[in-house]
Amino acid sequence: MKEKQQTIDRLTGDFIAYLKSINRSQSTIEGYSYSWGKLKAYMSTRNITVFSKDIVEEFLTFLFGEYSYQTLLPGQKRMINELLALGEFQDEGRIVRSFKIPPKVFDGSIGEYILDYIAYRKAAFNSAERTIISYHHHLHVFLSFLRTKGVDDIQKITQSVVYSFIESLDKNKLATKCIMAGMLKNFFTYLSDIKKIPNCLIIIPPQVNYKQSPRLPSTFTKDEISTLLHCVDRANPRGKRDYAILLLAVKLGMRSSDIMGLRFENILWDKNLIKFTQRKTGKDITLPLMPEIGNAIIDYFKYGRQESKEDFCFLQAVSPYSPMKYGEVGSLTQQHLARSGINLRGRKHGPHALRHSFASQLLDQKTPLPIISEAMGHSRTQSTMTYLRIDSDTLRQCALEVPSIPFSFYPKRGGNL
Template sequence: MAKKKQTIDEVIALFSDYLRSIHRADSTVHYYNRQWKKVKAFMLTHKIKYFDRSVSEMFFTSTLGKYEYRSLRYSGKNMVNLIEALHEFQETGKVLKGTQRNPPKIFTGVIGESMLEYITRRQALLNLSKATIHNYYLYLNRFLLHLNEKGIKKINEISKHDILSFTRSISPHLLASKSIALGILKGYLRHLFDQSLIESNYSIIVPRVNYDKQPKLPSVFSKEEVTTLLGSIDRSSPVGKRDYAILLLATKLGLRTSDIVALKFENIIWEKNIIEFNQVKTKKHITLPLLPEIGNAIIDYMKYGRPVSDEPYCFLQLLAPHDRIEKSSVGGLVRYNLKRAGIKIGNRKHGPHALRHSFAEKLLSNKTTLPVISEALGHSSSESTMYYMRIDINALRQCALEVDLIPSSFYQQKGGHK
């Protein structure tokens, strides 16, 4: 059956409602609307009644001419992102993550083929996660584009200067990203040398980044703040019922966002009052207690808030087509409800992971042993859990050793302090 044609006003109205349902700020929605009104004016001028993808392409051609996305200025990229998000929503009922357009990573030529071969080899050897594979594609593609801009098409044409100029092009303010990018580049260059594709081992010239993955203390919210957060949610609405159940899973069980969005009905064993699943991040199987308040909140959402859907996932987007909730939406609802509860954020991070940290801090303050905390958080080793020890100063003080006082005779001996 053909899809119903829509005017741009109809699409904008539906998309604006959707953005508000996932807790985008009114100021953000108004900003998006200002961009979309440009297309509306274009359609009025050209007497176009219905909006679709072809209309946005005509608008881009009229406004930007023949363009390459990556060569646009920030304002141009932003306009393209928001207008493409509009017709993507029209076609799929979803919002693009962060309304960002990510051009496909294309690997052309001999160098591009060698990069793909390297990624395939690393994936087979190390069983890389999706996130790691994404980073390989992202940063090797950037290196390829850098080489293409310099007119370098063959592997043996890559020089020390080309490598160093690429490393300098990575923002020094993004230390985490730079550390990942240079690590991937170093591995690729070592691969080229091992395969005798280049004569020199250029991996040794890739600079190191002095980056500590955990330089700051984890952000946490106190027991009182968590109580205020949960108590402020309007549980009379479908969105409130869903958000309340999600926040309970984050604050009372410390679930990661990836596990919340992947939670299925089959993971809730009602007759045993447990929740069990394989964690998305670690693949480790975990069994957690189905606390009464969590069970009741999920039942309340299922009966009176969850859209009618055949999806096996517990938590869904509010608007059609009612797919499972996205990780970005969980982050949005956490930030929205913290702000709505009037909790002062300060310089703390205030996403879903901060609630997981808060759960760990609560366990530490109750003098829970490290192995039990590791099990509750689903860590693959206690070393990961040690990261959370830094958030509880009192617990750290208990680890301090008593220091014997130095007798006064020490200072009276020959050569002692006077």
């Protein structure tokens, strides 16, 4: 789309009018205006009046240099989001998406090779969306490192550059190092296979000695789950939506991706069932539509969900009321757990912990493992066996007393063998 020619004052004025039209608060508008004021001052010193996306990028580089979004402070991230939203509004006339993380740019020949490789992984291995997102993230980190070293061509990537990159990663995050080393190894193998680099130049990343230790799943007790649900303010549209989402997680053990992707057609009201295909496993699953869950969903549909042509059950709580995106179910879960006052120390507090809690409650009810496996939607019973480790009461019943060794066991007095 060809960029419109607008002065910064005209564009921000139109944007503020738009924010008011979708009922954004005055504090939100003031936050946007503060960030835009910084940009205006920068443009004024350079006698620039016409807005462009390039001037935003130039200004961000002026402020933060070659920055990594993830390492910035919350206020800095918010400023970036509000400045990038200007370009989106200029193109579309509305806020189309949330700029929680700026779009990753894969520029130069190396960037093109990375994008080709990710497309190859998606087509050849039918990789899941989360896997593709992971490749985008990790390989973009590598590309950003190469930029700082002035490496702009595949042939300039040497073994020492790759070793230096791996060493630059956080030493306390061995899992990240291990994942990155594996991705780079696959990437360089791909380049060799398509003859972009000769076999003799294949880079072998350093081996990262990392062995994941099995961890007990984080769970919440029945009373804690009750506290969580009671803390949700169901008097407003967002609360009605969040309450229904949390019920699906704690009462049925649904994954966040399946909750996010639930459509009208998946709820069989006449049969009191929820039927869908799991995103993670591709397995069809049928779950009971309990009255408590059904009533919460109806309450949201009637009094909380905005009118939309989308057939997804749950929408974003702010305009333009698009389908929920990856990570939003996790965010709302963490927010409500934080407000509930539950002690979260030493426990994960995302939607998967609620799924673990669902399995824990089934164990407490002496539910057979195959039935738990079916309810969780696991493809293999072995996947469900990890939850046996959290059933401490049953494990105690399995403990055997160690009998004392009879004195006659020893051939001589004094215990000598």
